[in-house]
Amino acid sequence: MLSTAALLANTPPQLLPARELMAFTLASHILLVPFGVALPFITVLMHHRALRRDDPVALKLARRWSAVMAVQFAIGVVTGTVLSFELGLLWPGMMGRWGDVFGLGFGVEAWAFFLEAVLIAIYLYGWRRLKPWTHFWLAVPLPAAALMGAFGIIAANSWMNTPQGFGLDAQGNPVDVDVRQAVFTPMFGPEYWHFVVAMFMTAGYVVAGVYAVGLLRGRRDRYHRLGFTLPFTVAAILTPVQFMLGDSAARAVFHKQPVKFAATEIVWKTDTHVPEYMFGRLNSDGTISGGLRIPQLDSILAGFKPSTQVTGLTSVPAADRPTAVQATIAHWAFDIMVTIGSLLILLALWYAWSWLRHRDLPRSRWFFRCAAIAGAACLVTVECGWITTEVGRQPWIVYHHMRVSEAVTATRAGSLWAMLGIVMAVYVAVFGAFLAIVLTMRTRWRIADEGSAAARAALPPETDTPYGPRSEPEPAAAGAAPGGGADGRSGGAS
Amino acid sequence: MMAGLIAWVMVLAIAAYACAGGTDYGAGFWDLLAGGAEWGRRPRWLIDHAMAPVWETNNVWLIFVFVIMWTGFPRMFQAVFEAMWLPLALAAVGLVLRGAGFALRKPSRRLAQRRVFGAMFAIASLLTPFFLGAVLGGIAAGRVAVGTDASADAWANPASVLTGLLAIAATAFLGAVFLCSDARRFGADDLVDYFRLRALLAFCAVVVLALIGLPVTHHHARYVWEGLTGGPGLLLIVLAAVCGLATVLLLLRRSYGWSRYTSVASVALTVGAWGFAQRPYVLPTSLTVAQAAGAAHTLRWLGIVTAIAVVLVGPALVLLYRLDTMGELEPLTDADTRAARAPGDNL
Numbered sequence A: 001m002l003s004t005a006a007l008l009a010n011t012p013p014q015l016l017p018a019r020e021l022m023a024f025t026l027a028s029h030i031l032l033v034p035f036g037v038a039l040p041f042i043t044v045l046m047h048h049r050a051l052r053r054d055d056p057v058a059l060k061l062a063r064r065w066s067a068v069m070a071v072q073f074a075i076g077v078v079t080g081t082v083l084s085f086e087l088g089l090l091w092p093g094m095m096g097r098w099g100d101v102f103g104l105g106f107g108v109e110a111w112a113f114f115l116e117a118v119l120i121a122i123y124l125y126g127w128r129r130l131k132p133w134t135h136f137w138l139a140v141p142l143p144a145a146a147l148m149g150a151f152g153i154i155a156a157n158s159w160m161n162t163p164q165g166f167g168l169d170a171q172g173n174p175v176d177v178d179v180r181q182a183v184f185t186p187m188f189g190p191e192y193w194h195f196v197v198a199m200f201m202t203a204g205y206v207v208a209g210v211y212a213v214g215l216l217r218g219r220r221d222r223y224h225r226l227g228f229t230l231p232f233t234v235a236a237i238l239t240p241v242q243f244m245l246g247d248s249a250a251r252a253v254f255h256k257q258p259v260k261f262a263a264t265e266i267v268w269k270t271d272t273h274v275p276e277y278m279f280g281r282l283n284s285d286g287t288i289s290g291g292l293r294i295p296q297l298d299s300i301l302a303g304f305k306p307s308t309q310v311t312g313l314t315s316v317p318a319a320d321r322p323t324a325v326q327a328t329i330a331h332w333a334f335d336i337m338v339t340i341g342s343l344l345i346l347l348a349l350w351y352a353w354s355w356l357r358h359r360d361l362p363r364s365r366w367f368f369r370c371a372a373i374a375g376a377a378c379l380v381t382v383e384c385g386w387i388t389t390e391v392g393r394q395p396w397i398v399y400h401h402m403r404v405s406e407a408v409t410a411t412r413a414g415s416l417w418a419m420l421g422i423v424m425a426v427y428v429a430v431f432g433a434f435l436a437i438v439l440t441m442r443t444r445w446r447i448a449d450e451g452s453a454a455a456r457a458a459l460p461p462e463t464d465t466p467y468g469p470r471s472e473p474e475p476a477a478a479g480a481a482p483g484g485g486a487d488g489r490s491g492g493a494s
Numbered sequence B: 001m002m003a004g005l006i007a008w009v010m011v012l013a014i015a016a017y018a019c020a021g022g023t024d025y026g027a028g029f030w031d032l033l034a035g036g037a038e039w040g041r042r043p044r045w046l047i048d049h050a051m052a053p054v055w056e057t058n059n060v061w062l063i064f065v066f067v068i069m070w071t072g073f074p075r076m077f078q079a080v081f082e083a084m085w086l087p088l089a090l091a092a093v094g095l096v097l098r099g100a101g102f103a104l105r106k107p108s109r110r111l112a113q114r115r116v117f118g119a120m121f122a123i124a125s126l127l128t129p130f131f132l133g134a135v136l137g138g139i140a141a142g143r144v145a146v147g148t149d150a151s152a153d154a155w156a157n158p159a160s161v162l163t164g165l166l167a168i169a170a171t172a173f174l175g176a177v178f179l180c181s182d183a184r185r186f187g188a189d190d191l192v193d194y195f196r197l198r199a200l201l202a203f204c205a206v207v208v209l210a211l212i213g214l215p216v217t218h219h220h221a222r223y224v225w226e227g228l229t230g231g232p233g234l235l236l237i238v239l240a241a242v243c244g245l246a247t248v249l250l251l252l253r254r255s256y257g258w259s260r261y262t263s264v265a266s267v268a269l270t271v272g273a274w275g276f277a278q279r280p281y282v283l284p285t286s287l288t289v290a291q292a293a294g295a296a297h298t299l300r301w302l303g304i305v306t307a308i309a310v311v312l313v314g315p316a317l318v319l320l321y322r323l324d325t326m327g328e329l330e331p332l333t334d335a336d337t338r339a340a341r342a343p344g345d346n347l
Helices: A002-007 A015-052 A056-090 A092-102 A104-125 A132-139 A142-161 A179-183 A188-216 A222-256 A258-264 A297-303 A324-358 A365-391 A413-458 B002-032 B041-051 B055-072 B074-083 B085-105 B111-140 B158-185 B189-220 B222-228 B231-252 B259-278 B296-325
Strands: A276-278 A292-294 A396-398 B281-283
Touching (some): A015 A056, A015 A104, A015 A132, A015 A142, A056 A092, A056 B085, A092 B055, A104 A142, A104 B055, A104 B296, A142 A179, A142 A396, A222 A258, A258 A324, A324 A365, B002 B055, B002 B085, B002 B189, B002 B296, B055 B074, B074 B111, B158 B189, B158 B259, B189 B231, B222 B231
16 A cells, blocks of 8 residues: 555645545445345345245244344434445545546445335344245345346446546547446446355355354254255355356456456566466566466466466556555455355365265265355455455556546545544444344254253153244243243333 | 536535434434433343344445545545544544434343443444534634634534534424434334434534524634625525424424424435535535546546435335335344353343
């Protein structure tokens, strides 16, 4: 970041805090996005199984996932709203000049999100009183609404990367806006599918990881096996798909944003037979320290043959490309993402092999250890993918048309640093509390499950009716329904 | 022509947010004033129950307003967010605290946690509408023009402060009126009178603030004053007053079927009157709708997107509100998810 300041003498002092604030809030929000987009889908799958096979364990899982979703969706809504404030608070220059060119994607996102919020409210609060199948069918459009919402956001982001659909007048202001061209930009397709599949994969691995921990701790009951198998299967199927999509997205960047590609692969000079560096650091004189060098590979990956010419960073003036530090950041993020993605493919293959061989989960504890951290690893790849695309775009906010420094607010740097401090404190508290609440929910459920297992062992089978759509609360299982229903309070305590 | 239409869509979306979001802010206001844990237990239970299924949806109106602003009137969006930096930033923080506090309070089973989350929710419910109102007041008073730098002058002036306070009072009024009906719906008869009294008090506050607002508007927001004291602006203000009085009458007669509609109408008509009063400016008196409008092609598409939204979101919203008012939407209880008490739970 400091070298940015050195390179661009006209960098305003508020640029750094503005970027940090945007980065921090977006990095936080993006952790919740996989669950907003894909958790409804996974829950609906489980719900379908519960209804179709009259499976009480699946029903319990689907209900518990909805209970988590209720909290997670709320935090996602508010942290997402902050981002739309920040477009104006931090980057008024971009919105003022380009808002009418690329803003429409957000319009699609807004109504898709409206639909999602309505449907999710009906789903989360419809468990008790709606008819089971009516309730289920009302949730079926949810994944489609979520995909539509992602459409809007990615349309806007891919436009920033490959802006089109406008002409420029003498003052450099956009004229002759063509909305369709501005929505379906060259980077839109690759970015959209890569993003959407990432969301489903991540949600699948994270949810499965929770039950992998349970299985590792010896809770090898049907509840844990089902809770693990369904989301993990979704994620495992998507993993190889994602690898192909990621590969084609990288090649799309190579063709449409060659300088960004050069940053993610730390290619200094335009050349053929370019080697691939795994990690390593780009110095500002163009040399590379450390890293694993594989001859020719970068050219082969980009164009399938060693003679492919790869554009280097020095093909454009220093002020128009990411700095060495930024390139190194994008490169590391990209490499971490690819490494984790490759490891996840191995995990998915292990799982597939085990199913083909003996129609069962792998027996090895190492498989479940890996599965338990796959969710966290996937969240890391989401962050890395986002860092790659955003840092690799620097110094442009609208690629080749507006610099980040031209878009930034005129607010004093001090105010922005102060706001960053406030926002960090608020977010740490909110996310910490969210995590604590979800962990406590898990504890309550585990205590109840262990209690009912003990009760089942102690009591004759006919008194055991733990499942059913509307069973009476049992003293052991429904500890948090104090005061009875007479004063209308029992529901309120939940 | 198209720009004018989109400008009205924006005014309608602001009115919708003022009504739908306002009701939730109002609920938060009464949560703040509900007293200690024991004393405020039942009002808070009602607020929780009434708000939970709909507040996220209501919040989306605000995003809709922003999208229309930056896509339809990008220069206005830029000017407002540059000049009103601090109140908007604080409103954003308030939104996070309010939503997170509300969502995290529900699954908490410890009194101490609930107190913290509840306080977060309630205090932010007071501050957020104030700051958003202050922004509107500043715009109406002509404190924002293209290129205005951020300064306290833009929003810490009599018109802004008064609009902020009016926003709090109006949301408190809406919240109490809705909670009256909700209390009846949930069969909590003691709470009906509890919120009826509060609705009447909030209406008195609105009236007092509106009366103070007369000289303030006259002096500080001259252009809007002219618009409100003649033509369609005046008509809507009179209608809003009639609706407000009708709400009071209905409350006094304990007839809660229509009171929600009249209260919503009074707030929406007030926002509409402001829209008429500002014509043809989006930023009085420096930037007109036509000057601020974005590319014509985009505006046409924005119209199409809005039409699709009406067709798709309209029925969904109706379904949600119908299911909600029919009492079909209930949160999952601990019995439904089979949860036990964790160590340390004391509620």
